[in-house]
Amino acid sequence: xxxxxxxxxxxxxxxxxxxxxxxxxxxxxxxxxxxxxxxxxxxxxxxxxxxxxxxxxxxxxxxxxxxxxxxxxxxxxxxxxxxxxxxxxxxxxxxxx
Numbered sequence: 770x771x772x773x774x775x776x777x778x779x780x781x782x783x784x785x786x787x788x789x790x791x792x793x794x795x796x797x798x799x800x801x802x803x804x805x806x807x808x809x810x811x812x813x814x815x816x817x818x819x820x821x822x823x824x825x826x827x828x829x830x831x832x833x834x835x836x837x838x839x840x841x842x843x844x845x846x847x848x849x850x851x852x853x854x855x856x857x858x859x860x861x862x863x864x865x866x
Contacts, residue, residue, distance in 0.1 A: 770859055770860065771799045771800065771856075772800065772861050772862065773793060773863075774801050774802065774857060774862070774863045774864070775800065775801070775802040775864050775866060776803050776857075776863055776865045777803065777811065777866050778804075778805050778865070779807060782808070782866035783811045783814060783817055785866060786866050787816075791820065799825050800824055801827065801828075801860065803827075803828050803829075803830070803852070803853045803856055804828070805829075805830040806833050808866070809829050809833045809834050812829060812838075818845075821845065827845045827846065828847070828848040828856070829848070830848065830849065830853070831848060831849060
C-alpha cells in the first residue's frame with residue numbers, strides 16, 4: 770500500500786509539491802501522484818517530471834491532458850478518473866494540491 774497519494778489539480782502548487790515529494794524520497798516514504806485539471810500543466814517542468822521517477826506510480830488524467838496540453842506527448846502514464854479512484858483506495862493518506 771502506498772503511504773501518500775498527491776492529488777494535483779492546480780497548476781500553481783509545484784513549489785509545494787516538489788519539496789514534499791523530495792521529503793518522501795529522503796524518508797523512504799512510498800508515494801504516488803495523480804494529475805488532473807490544470808494540474809497537468811505542471812508536467813511542462815522537466816525537473817518535476819524527473820522527480821516523478823521516484824514515485825510508485827504517476828498518472829495524468831487523459832481528458833485533462835488533452836484539454837490543457839493538446840496533442841503534446843505526455844511524459845506520464847495517461848489514465849482516467851477510474852485510475853484516480855483505484856489509487857485512492859490503495860493509499861493511506863491523500864494530499865490534495
